[in-house]
Amino acid sequence: MSRGTPIASAATQAYTFSRRAWLLGTAQAGFGAMLAGRMGWLAIAENEHYNILSESNRVNTTPVLPRRGWIVDRHGAPIANNRTDFRVDIIPERLDDADRELALLASLLALTPDDVARIRLDLKAAQGFQPVQVAENVSWERFAAVSLRQPELPGVAPSRGFSRSYPAGAAVAHLTGYVGAATAEQYKAEHNPLLVAPGFKLGKDGLEKALEQKLRGEAGAKRVEVTARGKLVAELATRPDRPGATQRLTIDAGLQEYTARRLGTNSGSAVVIDCRTGEIMAMVSMPAYDPNSFSDGISHLEWQMLSDDEHVPLMNKITQGLYPPGSTVKPMNGLALLAAGVEPTARVSCSGAMRVGTGTFHCHKRGGHGPMDLKNAIMQSCDIYFFEMVRRLGYDRVAPVARAMGLGQKFDLPLSTQRFGTVPDSGWKERKYKTKWTVADGINASIGQGYVLTNPLQLAVMASRLASGRMLQPSLLADRVHRDAPALPFASEHLQLVREAMWGVVNGGGTGAAARMEVPGVAIAAKTGTAQVRRITMAERRTGVLKNAALPFKMRDHALFVCFAPADNPRYAAAVVLEHNGHTVRNLDTPMIGRDVMTYLFDRDRAMKSLELNEPSWGGDIRTRMTAQADDYRRARDATAAAAATKIDAEVPSNSPAVETATDHASTVQESLATEGPQGNTVAQDGSTERSGE
Numbered sequence: 001m002s003r004g005t006p007i008a009s010a011a012t013q014a015y016t017f018s019r020r021a022w023l024l025g026t027a028q029a030g031f032g033a034m035l036a037g038r039m040g041w042l043a044i045a046e047n048e049h050y051n052i053l054s055e056s057n058r059v060n061t062t063p064v065l066p067r068r069g070w071i072v073d074r075h076g077a078p079i080a081n082n083r084t085d086f087r088v089d090i091i092p093e094r095l096d097d098a099d100r101e102l103a104l105l106a107s108l109l110a111l112t113p114d115d116v117a118r119i120r121l122d123l124k125a126a127q128g129f130q131p132v133q134v135a136e137n138v139s140w141e142r143f144a145a146v147s148l149r150q151p152e153l154p155g156v157a158p159s160r161g162f163s164r165s166y167p168a169g170a171a172v173a174h175l176t177g178y179v180g181a182a183t184a185e186q187y188k189a190e191h192n193p194l195l196v197a198p199g200f201k202l203g204k205d206g207l208e209k210a211l212e213q214k215l216r217g218e219a220g221a222k223r224v225e226v227t228a229r230g231k232l233v234a235e236l237a238t239r240p241d242r243p244g245a246t247q248r249l250t251i252d253a254g255l256q257e258y259t260a261r262r263l264g265t266n267s268g269s270a271v272v273i274d275c276r277t278g279e280i281m282a283m284v285s286m287p288a289y290d291p292n293s294f295s296d297g298i299s300h301l302e303w304q305m306l307s308d309d310e311h312v313p314l315m316n317k318i319t320q321g322l323y324p325p326g327s328t329v330k331p332m333n334g335l336a337l338l339a340a341g342v343e344p345t346a347r348v349s350c351s352g353a354m355r356v357g358t359g360t361f362h363c364h365k366r367g368g369h370g371p372m373d374l375k376n377a378i379m380q381s382c383d384i385y386f387f388e389m390v391r392r393l394g395y396d397r398v399a400p401v402a403r404a405m406g407l408g409q410k411f412d413l414p415l416s417t418q419r420f421g422t423v424p425d426s427g428w429k430e431r432k433y434k435t436k437w438t439v440a441d442g443i444n445a446s447i448g449q450g451y452v453l454t455n456p457l458q459l460a461v462m463a464s465r466l467a468s469g470r471m472l473q474p475s476l477l478a479d480r481v482h483r484d485a486p487a488l489p490f491a492s493e494h495l496q497l498v499r500e501a502m503w504g505v506v507n508g509g510g511t512g513a514a515a516r517m518e519v520p521g522v523a524i525a526a527k528t529g530t531a532q533v534r535r536i537t538m539a540e541r542r543t544g545v546l547k548n549a550a551l552p553f554k555m556r557d558h559a560l561f562v563c564f565a566p567a568d569n570p571r572y573a574a575a576v577v578l579e580h581n582g583h584t585v586r587n588l589d590t591p592m593i594g595r596d597v598m599t600y601l602f603d604r605d606r607a608m609k610s611l612e613l614n615e616p617s618w619g620g621d622i623r624t625r626m627t628a629q630a631d632d633y634r635r636a637r638d639a640t641a642a643a644a645a646t647k648i649d650a651e652v653p654s655n656s657p658a659v660e661t662a663t664d665h666a667s668t669v670q671e672s673l674a675t676e677g678p679q680g681n682t683v684a685q686d687g688s689t690e691r692s693g694e
Contacts, residue, residue, distance in 0.1 A: 064221060068244050070082070072246060072248050074248070074249065074478060078167060083163055084161075087163075088105070088157070090155055094155035104152065105153070109142050111134075131198040146158045166292050168253065169622065170291075172256060172260075174206060175284075178203075181201055182196065203215065207415075215244040255282045258600050258608075263284065266286065267580065269283075271283045271456050272460070278472035278474050298646070299646060307656065318456050319417045320455075326529030326558070327529040330447070334501065335494055337398075338374070340397045348377070348388045356443065374501070376504075379511070396437075407423050409458060411474050413476050470486065471486050472485045473485060502564075506563075515528075525563060526564075534555050534669075554580060558577065559583050563575075
């Protein structure tokens with residue numbers, strides 16, 4: 001007998017229905033609660049977010065770039081300022097049809113085929129967010145035409161703002177640095193939307209970089225109401241930008257520009273310091289680049305030209321250049337001898353050479369100076385006097401004085417490129433080379449050669465401390481001047497004797513007569529110097545040492561000069577260092593440059609007349625010479641369109657490969673000269689190559 005289908009009772013059916021109804025109701029209630037919760041979340045927690053989205057659909061917000069703070073000199077004259085600028089940029093990721101939009105822009109802005117080719121190359125190289133410059137300094141008519149057609153040009157960003165301007169151009173390049181568009185790395189580090197706004201530029205090198213946060217300011221915002229298609233409906237309230245703070249320097253802009261021009265065609269630098277306060281009044285490294293060109297967007301061709309130049313215009317020679325100071329340290333060494341107990345009247349007989357062990361060390365005057373006391377040894381730059389005195393005492397008695405005078409010292413300045421040089425002693429050599437200090441090491445150091453290395457800023461500080469008798473600290477920002485410097489730990493009569501000797505270098509029959517000033521009532525005190533960069537072969541010694549003028553540029557001696565004026569009441573001190581100058585051209589040598597720079601501070605008209613007399617023979621002023629050099633370089637290279645593309649990577653002058661190569665080469669040369677050469681001789685044994693500047 002088969003089983004039949006069970007028949008559900010009314011009670012069972014009612015129970016089943018009510019359970020399903022309960023489950024369905026619970027699910028509906030849960031879903032409703034979720035909807036309510038989500039609506040509450042959107043309405044309350046996400047209210048601000050969606051309000052912003054809604055507002056952004058209705059309102060277009062454009063950042064108003066902050067006006068960058070000015071950099072001004074001690075008198076308020078602009079060193080870096082801003083000029084009104086109409087510009088057009090492209091945001092690559094917003095382009096719809098690059099070919100069509102570029103063709104329209106070319107028509108509206110009258111772009112040349114070379115301009116269009118450069119823009120295409122820049123677009124390929126740019127990050128998606130990174131603005132590509134189409135044109136700067138656009139006329140109002142063309143700017144208005146692009147703005148009117150903007151609905152047809154998605155990705156094109158016309159803007160009115162301010163461009164950075166450096167009135168003195170190359171004369172301030174290594175002081176101020178320059179501004180440029182942010183790189184991808186800089187944006188990732190800050191995640192600040194201002195960095196990707198069209199036309200915004202930040203400090204890339206020099207003071208512009210060091211003072212970025214003070215100079216940048218805060219962006220404003222321009223708000224306009226638009227339709228869904230982006231058509232303007234009305235202009236809304238605008239939040240103004242907050243300009244960056246003006247930064248006042250201790251620099252004298254007129255002196256800075258004059259010094260740059262007076263260096264002429266030299267590869268070198270000059271620093272001028274106020275002896276009362278330590279304020280830096282000029283710091284010039286030449287040749288240099290034009291910061292206006294860099295801020296506008298330098299081309300690959302121009303970068304290559306600067307990188308190829310053997311004078312290394314990308315290097316800030318004031319702080320990155322290290323040089324043997326040569327005879328410029330003899331006044332300081334004389335102070336060390338006096339502090340160690342050497343009598344000022346003690347004499348050393350100079351016959352032109354001195355034998356120590358198996359080595360013979362030569363004076364620059366082959367026939368010798370005869371009997372020399374300290375004052376005359378400084379005036380005549382007698383090497384034998386300092387050889388003998390330092391041999392007796394040991395250079396370990398000199399090194400502490402060199403450090404007290406500023407050599408080997410790092411200074412509290414807004415500059416990130418300071419190289420500190422070397423003040424050697426027996427402990428330093430033991431640590432670095434694991435060998436003992438030798439008599440030859442001390443003899444070489446006694447004339448500023450061997451292991452001794454300084455930068456031009458340190459030499460200027462040394463001159464200012466000798467002049468003032470105080471531990472002056474150099475300053476560059478007007479609100480951070482180190483006043484009331486303590487006295488140096490040396491007897492005043494010793495300092496006075498050294499100052500009198502430096503006066504005699506120029507005015508008492510010494511080696512620097514070419515630096516004599518022509519300003520009535522003002523005398524200059526100074527010390528010249530020559531630093532060798534090559535060894536003299538045995539063949540040269542036998543047949544005659546080659547003159548610097550007969551040598552390639554890189555093999556010529558460095559020429560150096562330190563000074564202060566007035567000699568009887570010092571007000572200003574300076575240092576001039578010329579790479580491979582070799583004392584070959586009189587009006588481009590250190591004594592006359594130092595004289596004219598000091599003259600500018602006491603008689604500006606007289607100094608300008610001297611410059612105007614000499615500058616035409618150097619090929620004109622700085623701008624004229626730079627333009628001619630660039631034209632020659634372009635013609636010689638027959639540059640392609642790729643060379644005209646804008647260089648937008650993170651490489652900046654102060655850490656460029658050209659600078660690294662130059663500094664590495666100089667260090668290698670100096671280290672090779674500090675040790676014995678193939679013939680077993682040192683620099684002091686080689687003798688001088690040429691001392692015409694001394």
